[in-house]
Amino acid sequence: MELVAVRHGITAWNLERRYQGQQDIPLLFPDAEAGLLALREALADERFDAIYSSDLNRCQQTLKWAEVAKPGVPLTLEPRLRELDFGEYEGKVYDELKDLPHYRAWIDSVGELQIPGGESAAQLRERLDAWLHDVATNAQAGDHKKVLTVTHGGVIRELRRRFETIHFWDGSVSQAQGRRWKLSYYTDANGQGEWQCSSSSAVPALANATP
Secondary structure, three states: OEEEEEEOOOEHHHHOOOOOOOOOOOEOOOOOHHHHHHHHHHHOOOOOOEEEEOOOHHHHHHHHHHOOOOOOOOEEEOHHHOOOOOHHHOOOOHHHHOOOHHHHHHHHOOOOOOOOOOOOHHHHHHHHHHHHHHHHHHHHHHOOOEEEEEEOHHHHHHHHHHHHOOOHHHOOOOOOOEEEEEEEEEEOOOOOEEEEEEEEEEEOOOOOOOO
């Protein structure tokens, strides 16, 4: 199966560098438009068998702009695809947090510590694991060969760490951009499933990428 995961377009909080987390912040226009149009062009010839989107408004708006949701293609609004819950950090910028001991500890832990009032990276991975299990089940039942996911930067970062085995700080993607993975799903004798990735590339494709 091919999995295409794209990040939502630009919001006001993106430009202000505020932690958005699970706050339902809408896209910012006209600032978001150029990225969304580039994403639409990049996906124009794609035909998806299933679409999953975070249920937050900025992802639903991005999906609408991408114009890939076709009649007959199952669309699931998925809370498990929400951004990491940043708890007490949501709505704040770095300068408001930098002197707080728990924030410094969270940065030093590369996101592994639980944020006060929010989630840890392990909790985010746990809900993504559950979602990926359902993706596999639905793909097998519906013979899905290509799946689109519209989600958030932190989610794509964790998916990149899983499929590309890269460092936390190397996993970021810009707004209205994402990744494409070619995946296979294997089940062992105990019925435990595992995804394996054979290739990864940028979405939209990089101008100098090898075909």
